[in-house]
Amino acid sequence: MTAKKTPLYSAHQALNAQFVEFASTLLPVRFHSEKEEHLAVRQAVGIFDVSHMGEFFVSGKNAASFLDHLLTNNVNRLSENEAQYSLLLNEQGGIIDDLIIYRQRNGQFLLCVNAANIERDWQHISREKRSVGDVEIENASHRFAQIAVQGKKASELLRLLTKSQLPARFHIVSTKLNSIETLVARTGYTGEDGFEIFLSNVDAEHLWQILLEHGQALGIKPCGLAARDSLRLEAGLLLHGQDMDETTTPIEAGLMFAVDMNKKNFIGKDALIKQKARGISKKLMGIRLLDRGLARHGYKIFNLDHHEIGEVTSGGLPPGKDNAIGLCYIAQHKAKIGDEVLVDIRGRLAKAELVRGRFIFDSRGSNHDQTDTKRSTFLQRT
């Protein structure tokens, strides 16, 4: 199968982007320097082509109750134009995908799912839908392009393109940006303020150029997947397929803030109750290298007695930082936050410490308890 191209492919080519195939789509991995792109988002604003992401619409009289059964978070708590981070589980409690659900004005819901999981999610949702009436589902992924505008100056940039009010954090509005019809959501995957803009394929290149043009004075940079990955890792945001998958549960992955166990029922709930009672075998944690080097996906972790206790799932070195960071699974009760461990970097055992998996506000090298901050990243209604 040949890789798909996004509607922005030729625009990226014109900017000399380097491409990589991700989820069967050719996407820019970097335009010039992933370091500069990462820092542009932290300090100013960056734009990302995320047209590969999937968009499903769910509507009909029973849409809310259907989704409430399908997803882990509480759909009924969502007001109109509000967004929520949620999970799609299998009956065993394994994570099929993580997604953002938006409740739209007309009682319709938009689900934004991971590109690599579009087929799997669609198959799962279609099967579950069979037993419910008055629900319509549409896989609109092929119709939509998506541009993420992320960074401290993201709202400043969008204000140049519209007079109408921008959505609040974790909200979505339908608005025109410089006469282009869009859905603007105040969500993202970088740990910064920002927007994810859904729009028709045919308008994508036009909006991309407008954003670059108007963003010039703000220090805008087009950003590739490499920066997207280092930004999300620094923000402690998990990547499905790498940090969790269908064999991991939200308890193990530390995602219970997106699970409402008080809901009457949802797919996977029974399995989670059982696992809570039985106990988990592994737990996701952050890791920071004390020695030089990078911890990468699949590298083994040992305790100081050289017993294997876990494995790295994501790793990187954030620009401007001296120590590599990562996410890892540690066997339950084998180590805790603050413990020193060893990472096998191609045969060399490098010293590291286990930390909470959120590195972004961590300017002095010590990792504070960021559990609450992480919660607020996904902004749950309480």
Add this chain to the structure above:
Amino acid sequence: MTKPTPKDRLFSKEHEWVKLEGHDAVLGISDHAQCSLGDVVYVELPGVGETVSQGKAVGVVESVKAVSDVFAPVSGIVKAVNQTVIDHPELINQDPYGDGWLLVIEVKDSREQQALLNADQYQELLTQEAK
């Protein structure tokens, strides 16, 4: 954006360069290599006095996305290591043919150089690879 391939040195098919200065060979990676790697964040190099053999890995250059071995284009003994590049790996991206050099090797057998490519041949290799 790409830098011109300098004519004063030889290249390996694995995208290293060597610049011969008497019995010494300065070693680095090509502009093409640094471009495909992306921002280099970590460099691992052998110590002074260590023996290296042509075609064998002598170090590692890591970027955000990839770990890449550096192969010795010539055999010999490591005479100098660029400590600055260990502390500032971004030099490899900024100046692959200058400040981004990695090692100086005291060459054992100058005949080995016949296996290497000159600038034009290396340029040809890049054109072939791009196809």
